[in-house]
Amino acid sequence: MAPIKSIAIIGAGPAGAITVDALAQEKQFDLIRVFERREKAGGCWIADPKDHVQQLPDFDKIASRIPDDSVPVPSKLPTTTPEITQYRFAGTSIYPTLETNIDAFAMSFSQEPFPEERSALNISRHGPQSPFRHWKAVEAYIQNLLNRNGYQNLVSYDTTVELVQKDTKTGKWTLTLRKPQNGQEDHWWSESFDAVVVAVGHYTVPFIPFTPGLAELSQNFPGSVEHSKAWRDPEKYRGKRVVVVGASISGTDISFSLADVAETPLNSVVRGRYHPYFFDWAFQHPNILRRPPITNIISSRETGERTVFFEDGTKLENVDHIIFGTGYTWTLHFLPTLAKTIRNNRLPNLYQHVFYQNDPTLCFVGAVAAGFTFKVFEWQAVLAARFLAGRIKLPPKNEQIKWEEDRIAYKGDGVPFTALYPDFEEYFEQVRHMAGEPTEGKGRRLPKFEKIWREGFDAAHLKRIDMWKRGNEEARERIRKKKAEQKDDSSIEQTSHL
Numbered sequence: 474m475a476p477i478k479s480i481a482i483i484g485a486g487p488a489g490a491i492t493v494d495a496l497a498q499e500k501q502f503d504l505i506r507v508f509e510r511r512e513k514a515g516g517c518w519i520a521d522p523k524d525h526v527q528q529l530p531d532f533d534k535i536a537s538r539i540p541d542d543s544v545p546v547p548s549k550l551p552t553t554t555p556e557i558t559q560y561r562f563a564g565t566s567i568y569p570t571l572e573t574n575i576d577a578f579a580m581s582f583s584q585e586p587f588p589e590e591r592s593a594l595n596i597s598r599h600g601p602q603s604p605f606r607h608w609k610a611v612e613a614y615i616q617n618l619l620n621r622n623g624y625q626n627l628v629s630y631d632t633t634v635e636l637v638q639k640d641t642k643t644g645k646w647t648l649t650l651r652k653p654q655n656g657q658e659d660h661w662w663s664e665s666f667d668a669v670v671v672a673v674g675h676y677t678v679p680f681i682p683f684t685p686g687l688a689e690l691s692q693n694f695p696g697s698v699e700h701s702k703a704w705r706d707p708e709k710y711r712g713k714r715v716v717v718v719g720a721s722i723s724g725t726d727i728s729f730s731l732a733d734v735a736e737t738p739l740n741s742v743v744r745g746r747y748h749p750y751f752f753d754w755a756f757q758h759p760n761i762l763r764r765p766p767i768t769n770i771i772s773s774r775e776t777g778e779r780t781v782f783f784e785d786g787t788k789l790e791n792v793d794h795i796i797f798g799t800g801y802t803w804t805l806h807f808l809p810t811l812a813k814t815i816r817n818n819r820l821p822n823l824y825q826h827v828f829y830q831n832d833p834t835l836c837f838v839g840a841v842a843a844g845f846t847f848k849v850f851e852w853q854a855v856l857a858a859r860f861l862a863g864r865i866k867l868p869p870k871n872e873q874i875k876w877e878e879d880r881i882a883y884k885g886d887g888v889p890f891t892a893l894y895p896d897f898e899e900y901f902e903q904v905r906h907m908a909g910e911p912t913e914g915k916g917r918r919l920p921k922f923e924k925i926w927r928e929g930f931d932a933a934h935l936k937r938i939d940m941w942k943r944g945n946e947e948a949r950e951r952i953r954k955k956k957a958e959q960k961d962d963s964s965i966e967q968t969s970h971l
């Protein structure tokens with residue numbers, strides 16, 4: 474491999490930010506450039522400045538199983554912004570009360586502890602000593618990482634990478650870039666690099682399972698179908714008849730937040746990734762009615778019908794809202810050939826989830842499922858940086874392929890392939906050994922995996938279970954009191970009739 478002198482990083486979220494530091498600390502590269510389509514760093518942890526996303530636009534696209542996230546880049550540079558761009562920019566998942574869901578110290582990078590400050594708005598459901606952090610603290614944490622050492626100068630904000638192509642003659646990667654120009658035509662240009670690190674996350678394009686009648690419902694009753702990405706505040710749903718679909722992190726949080734707000738009972742569709750020991754507690758809320766998956770929806774603008782049918786043959790009429798907490802679809806619109814190979818929310822041919830086997834000058838940081846995210850990004854970033862600096866070699870391609878085959882045999886070929894849970898330590902240590910130690914002060918040092926991180930990770934889940942148990946108990950108490958009051962009222966009434 475020819476020496477790597479210039480590197481492009483796509484994305485300035487947590488993965489991109491730590492990659493900048495890992496690359497810079499190798500002190501080996503002439504040029505590091507970061508391209509970020511948002512106006513500032515932070516990725517998933519920055520709010521939409523306009524916060525206009527009450528309902529996601531272009532519902533037809535998100536209702537299909539695999540949303541089309543591609544922007545055609547013609548050989549002649551276009552003069553107008555492709556329409557679909559609107560959809561790709563469609564807001565963030567940030568809502569005012571969002572907090573981290575794992576303990577701050579288990580989530581932080583190894584050399585940058587999370588600031589001590591607790592929930593900025595003091596809205597934590599876990600009390601003042603919450604181990605979790607408000608999203609604004611995470612945003613500041615990522616931006617601080619880039620503020621040091623002049624890293625901000627390396628970032629081109631408001632810049633979307635629309636296409637990445639390898640020129641086989643020069644061996645360089647060419648990035649086609651686009652920057653909006655304040656009401657005027659977008660500015661398009663290209664830049665070339667020896668290597669590219671993709672750090673774009675995978676929480677952009679909402680996934681909504683195909684459901685007969687859903688698109689019609691959305692058309693007949695705009696605002697009735699939403700994705701958790703558009704979730705902001707429970708008040709909007711007060712007294713409304715709501716179905717929440719999904720029982721992973723978002724679906725559970727939304728169901729629990731609505732249980733005392735929406736019309737009772739709240740209908741929660743629970744199946745699929747439902748975790749019997751963890752999320753189960755939230756669904757034991759007395760106001761939540763678990764429902765099996767939706768089979769069909771019938772709606773009519775003329776008659777006002779909005780009926781949802783479930784797998785067990787039951788139905789629910791006059792539904793006001795269906796909220797899908799059904800996750801996101803991985804997309805890579807700027808690498809169209811690779812994008813086509815994405816299956817079951819994983820990109821095949823990535824050795825150690827980082828190196829594209831056919832050409833390891835294309836690396837990925839963050840192409841893994843949730844769990845210890847920030848630290849995993851750090852380990853991956855350091856591994857990629859050491860390799861691109863020419864300080865370590867990768868095993869031959871056949872061994873890389875064998876690694877992937879073995880993992881498929883162990884984890885399957887779907888989402889669990891990218892889940893490092895429960896073998897976090899094994900992966901962290903493997904990557905650390907591969908990356909090796911810094912030489913002559915060059916490179917970021919990776920510490921040994923500490924058991925305490927894992928304990929912190931598990932403790933966070935226990936804290937959430939405690940919160941749910943407390944909430945359930947309080948709700949039961951409220952219901953008991955209400956029933957007792959009603960009983961008192963009716964006995965007074967009866968007495969007065971005597």
Ligand SMILES: Cc1cc2nc3c(=O)[nH]c(=O)nc-3n(C[C@H](O)[C@H](O)[C@H](O)COP(=O)(O)OP(=O)(O)OC[C@H]3O[C@@H](n4cnc5c(N)ncnc54)[C@H](O)[C@@H]3O)c2cc1C
Binds near residue numbers: 633
């Ligand atoms: C609601 C929600 C809550 C979460 N809570 C937690 C939590 O508590 N703890 C935890 O560890 N994880 C959590 N996560 C997971 C989250 O994905 C990670 O915390 C982390 O933000 C992922 O970092 P990333 O850098 O890989 O991706 P992102 O944070 O998504 O950043 C990717 C960046 O790439 C940019 N980008 C994408 N495509 C392009 C392009 N073509 N050109 C230029 N720029 C591009 C994006 O604008 C973005 O800034 C949560 C996710 C969501 C959605």
